[in-house]
Amino acid sequence: xxxxxxxxxxxxxxxxxxxxxxxxxxxxxxxxxxxxxxxxxxxxxxxxxxxxxxxxxxxxxxxxxxxxxxxxxxxxxxxxxxxxxxxxxxxxxxxxxxxxxxxxxxxxxxxxxxxxxxxxxxxxxxxxxxxxxxxxxxxxxxxxxxxxxxxxxxxxxxxxxxxxxxxxxxxxxxxxxxxxxxxxxxxxxxxxxxxxxxxxxxxxxxxxxxxxxxxxxxxxxxxxxxxxxxxxxxxxxxxxxxxxxxxxxxxxxxxxxxxxxxxxxxxxxxxxxxxxxxxxxxxxxxxxxxxxxxxxxxxxxxxxxxxxxxxxxxxxxxxxxxxxxxxxxxxxxxxxxxxxxxxxxxxxxxxxxxxxxxxxxxxxxxxxxxxxxxxxxxxxxxxxxxxxxxxxxxxxxxxxxxxxxxxxxxxxxxxxxxxxxxxxxxxxxxxxxxxxxxxxxxxxxxxxxxxxxxxxx
Ligand SMILES: Cc1cc2nc3c(=O)[nH]c(=O)nc-3n(C[C@H](O)[C@H](O)[C@H](O)COP(=O)(O)OP(=O)(O)OC[C@H]3O[C@@H](n4cnc5c(N)ncnc54)[C@H](O)[C@@H]3O)c2cc1C
Numbered sequence: 001x002x003x004x005x006x007x008x009x010x011x012x013x014x015x016x017x018x019x020x021x022x023x024x025x026x027x028x029x030x031x032x033x034x035x036x037x038x039x040x041x042x043x044x045x046x047x048x049x050x051x052x053x054x055x056x057x058x059x060x061x062x063x064x065x066x067x068x069x070x071x072x073x074x075x076x077x078x079x080x081x082x083x084x085x086x087x088x089x090x091x092x093x094x095x096x097x098x099x100x101x102x103x104x105x106x107x108x109x110x111x112x113x114x115x116x117x118x119x120x121x122x123x124x125x126x127x128x129x130x131x132x133x134x135x136x137x138x139x140x141x142x143x144x145x146x147x148x149x150x151x152x153x154x155x156x157x158x159x160x161x162x163x164x165x166x167x168x169x170x171x172x173x174x175x176x177x178x179x180x181x182x183x184x185x186x187x188x189x190x191x192x193x194x195x196x197x198x199x200x201x202x203x204x205x206x207x208x209x210x211x212x213x214x215x216x217x218x219x220x221x222x223x224x225x226x227x228x229x230x231x232x233x234x235x236x237x238x239x240x241x242x243x244x245x246x247x248x249x250x251x252x253x254x255x256x257x258x259x260x261x262x263x264x265x266x267x268x269x270x271x272x273x274x275x276x277x278x279x280x281x282x283x284x285x286x287x288x289x290x291x292x293x294x295x296x297x298x299x300x301x302x303x304x305x306x307x308x309x310x311x312x313x314x315x316x317x318x319x320x321x322x323x324x325x326x327x328x329x330x331x332x333x334x335x336x337x338x339x340x341x342x343x344x345x346x347x348x349x350x351x352x353x354x355x356x357x358x359x360x361x362x363x364x365x366x367x368x369x370x371x372x373x374x375x376x377x378x379x380x381x382x383x384x385x386x387x388x389x390x391x392x393x394x395x396x397x398x399x400x401x402x403x404x405x406x407x408x409x410x411x412x413x414x415x416x417x418x419x420x421x422x423x424x425x426x427x428x429x430x431x432x433x434x435x436x437x438x439x440x441x442x443x444x445x446x447x448x449x450x451x452x453x454x455x456x457x
Contacts, residue, residue: 001044001047001048001052001053001054001117002044002048002117003044003045003048004038004040004041004042004043004044004045005041006044007040007041007044007119008028008037008041009028010171011027011028011037011169012026012027012028013171013196013197014197015027015168015196015197015201015203016197016201016202016203017168017202017203017204017205017229018202018203018204018205019032019033019204019205019207027168027169032207033168033169033205033207033227035222035223035225036166036169036207036225036226036227037169039075039076039077039223040075040077040078040119040166040169042075043074043075043077043078044117046074046075047074047078053114056074056078056082057081057082057085057114059085059086059089059327059328059329059330060086060329060330061328061329061330062330063319063320063322063330065330066265066319066322066330066332067269067319069265069266069268069269069332070266070269070270070272070273076165076166076224076226077119077166077169077170078119079266080119080120080121080122080165080166080170081113081118081119081120081170082266083122083259083262083263083266084120084121084122084172084174085110085113085114085120086258086262086329087122087174087176087255087258087259087262088106088109088110088174088244088258089106089110089327089329090258090261090262090325090329090331091106091176091191091244091245091254091255091257091258091259092105092106092107092244093325093326093327093329094251094254094257094258095245095248095251095254098248098250098251099244099245099248099251102244102245105241105242105243105244106244108241109193109241109242109244113172113193116171118170118171118172119166119169119170119171119172120170120171120172120173120174120193121164121165121166121167121170121172121173121174121196121229121231122164122165122174122259122263123161123164123167123173123174123175123176123231124161124176124177124178124255124256124259125161125162125163125164125178126143126144126145126159126160126161126162126178127143127144127159127160127161127162128143128144128178129143129144130143134182134185135181135185135188136182136184136185136188142158142159142160143159144159144177144178144188145157145158145159145160145161145175145177145188145190145233146158146159146187146188146190147187147190147246148187148235149235151237153239153240154237154238154239154240154242154243155190155192155237155238155240155243155246156235156236156237156238157175157190157192157194157233157235157236157238158233158234158235158236159233160230160231160232160233161173161175161231161233162230162231163228163229163230163421164203164228164229164230164231165226165228165229166226166227166229167196167203167228167229167231168196168203168205168227168229169227170196171195171196172193172194172195172196173193173194173195173196173201173231174193175190175191175192175193175194175233176191176245176255176256176259177189177190177191177245177252177253177255177256178256179252179253179256180249180250180252180253180256181249181252181253182249183249185249186247186249187247188249188252189245189246189247189248189249189251189252190243190245190246190247191243191244191245191252191255192238192242192243192244192245193238193242193244194233194236194238194242198236198237199236199237200233200234200235200236200237201231201232201233201234201236202231202232202234203229203230203231203232204229204230204232205227205228205229205230206227206228206230207225207227207228214368214369214370216369216398216401217368217369217370217401217405218401218405218409218411219401219402219405220402220405220406220409220411220412221405221409221410221411224411225411256424257432260338260423260424260428260432261331261332261334261337263422263423263424264337264338264341264423264424264429265318265332265337267341267344267419267422267423268311268314268315268318268337268340268341268344269315271311271315271340271341271344271345272308272311272312272315272344275304275307275308275311275312275344275347275351276308276312277406278304278308278351278352278355279301279304279305279308281355281399281402281403281406282300282301282304282354282355282358283301284399285355285358285359285396285399285400285403286301286358287391288387288391288395288396288399289358289360289387290387290388291358297358300354300357300358301354301358303350303354304351304354304355307344307347307350307351308351310343310344310347311340311343311344311347313340314336314337314339314340314341314343314344315336315340317333317336317340318332318333318336318337318340319332319333320333321333321335321336334432334436335433335436335437338429338430338432338433338436339429339433341423341429342426342429342430342433344419345419345420345426345429346426348416348419349416352407352412352416355403355407356403356407356408359400359403362385362396362400363400363403363404363407363408364404364408366385366397366400366401366404367381367385367397368401369397369398369401372385372393372394372397381393381397382394385397443455
């Protein structure tokens with residue numbers, strides 16, 4: 001297994017990565033990405049300390065292992081890697097009837113990835129062009145990643161995958177079709193893994209900056225920021241042993257569904273603690289402001305508690321109803337995973353609104369920690385940001401800065417959008433929930449209650 005320092009060194013592999021118009025010669029030395037890379041490096045060191053071959057990337061074999069799906073547990077990039085490996089293994093099983101060789105190809109890839117201790121990004125979202133049109137109907141055929149040439153030893157792919165979390169900080173790009181493909185769209189039914197430094201891969205990074213880089217003012221954006229990659233495959237050769245689907249259009253959606261399941265389960269695991277964090281902030285700031293006994297504030301915090309509890313209930317139900325796959329892998333329940341991800345995302349905006357309401361305007365107008373430390377004005381900040389004897393200005397300022405950073409900063413805005421679209425968007429979660437829900441049983445119950453036998457045909 002690599003150490004954190006070895007991971008940093010491994011990024012110097014000639015990858016073509018860009019930021020704000022410039023190609024980055026040495027990403028590990030770039031000041032904007034230093035904290036992200038350090039977080040991933042710390043994750044490597046944590047796993048190395050856990051033993052010679054960490055069990056973190058093992059497929060979950062029981063419910064206790066499923067419980068550890070939260071991506072923040074080691075570091076988010078290790079989490080993406082875990083999801084990628086589980087996706088490939090789940091999809092290989094689901095398509096075994098059509099492409100039996102995928103199982104061995106995936107198993108060999110997983111072994112290699114673990115032996116070389118790679119980090120893997122999830123590349124599913126194509127640029128998609130005109131959303132009303134299928135891949136084969138697009139004016140520009142490259143709007144979905146496709147095979148443009150077949151050679152003896154493999155294929156050449158072209159296209160782009162957008163919004164790819166941490167792409168430039170991984171070693172590999174798991175590249176899978178975004179959705180079901182039709183007859184005639186065989187070139188788009190391609191699933192494979194591509195090294196980040198492969199010839200023809202270009203990654204353009206985007207990242208929102210924290211306020212003045214002061215950790216104390218911006219505890220979330222400095223620690224939790226994750227750059228997104230705009231990943232271009234400009235005629236990239238993929239050797240045959242790294243291909244898991246090639247042309248089986250009827251199996252293309254299996255990869256998207258498998259990724260959806262594992263990503264949403266991780267998102268839901270994270271959402272449980274995030275919802276509790278919001279409740280905690282709301283209660284602390286209400287107490288600091290002397291408002292914790294006011295009825296409407298108590299009611300609002302009660303609403304937050306209900307939302308947080310529903311999110312956790314869905315996660316618990318997804319675990320309790322998990323099932324063992326044929327490959328010995330424990331898989332979370334899709335109904336509760338998707339309903340929980342939908343519920344937690346839909347509730348996020350209103351939870352943040354309640355938190356911001358309780359904070360008051362100081363949420364975005366409070367001075368910085370540097371002002372608090374200023375010889376000239378620090379005493380005023382401490383005095384007027386304080387509310388009562390037990391709550392001094394420094395405490396309340398730190399609390400408000402943390403909540404601002406989480407909910408009302410550029411990072412907070414990005415998080416709101418990332419919750420909405422991450423994991424495939426609300427629409428996709430609703431579709432899967434509806435598909436897994438027992439609608440027939442619900443109809444039978446309703447018929448029985450109305451004293452009817454069957455609906456008219
Ligand atoms: C912070 C962040 C991180 C992400 N990380 C990753 C990642 O690591 N890997 C990855 O692959 N993706 C990632 N994504 C992408 C994410 O999965 C997509 O943003 C999401 O699936 C929506 O796709 P889109 O952005 O292309 O929007 P669009 O597809 O344009 O969707 C916009 C709206 O239009 C609707 N819509 C679009 N097409 C249709 C249609 N044909 N019929 C009906 N309604 C339609 C959608 O439901 C949605 O309401 C990330 C996104 C964000 C914001």
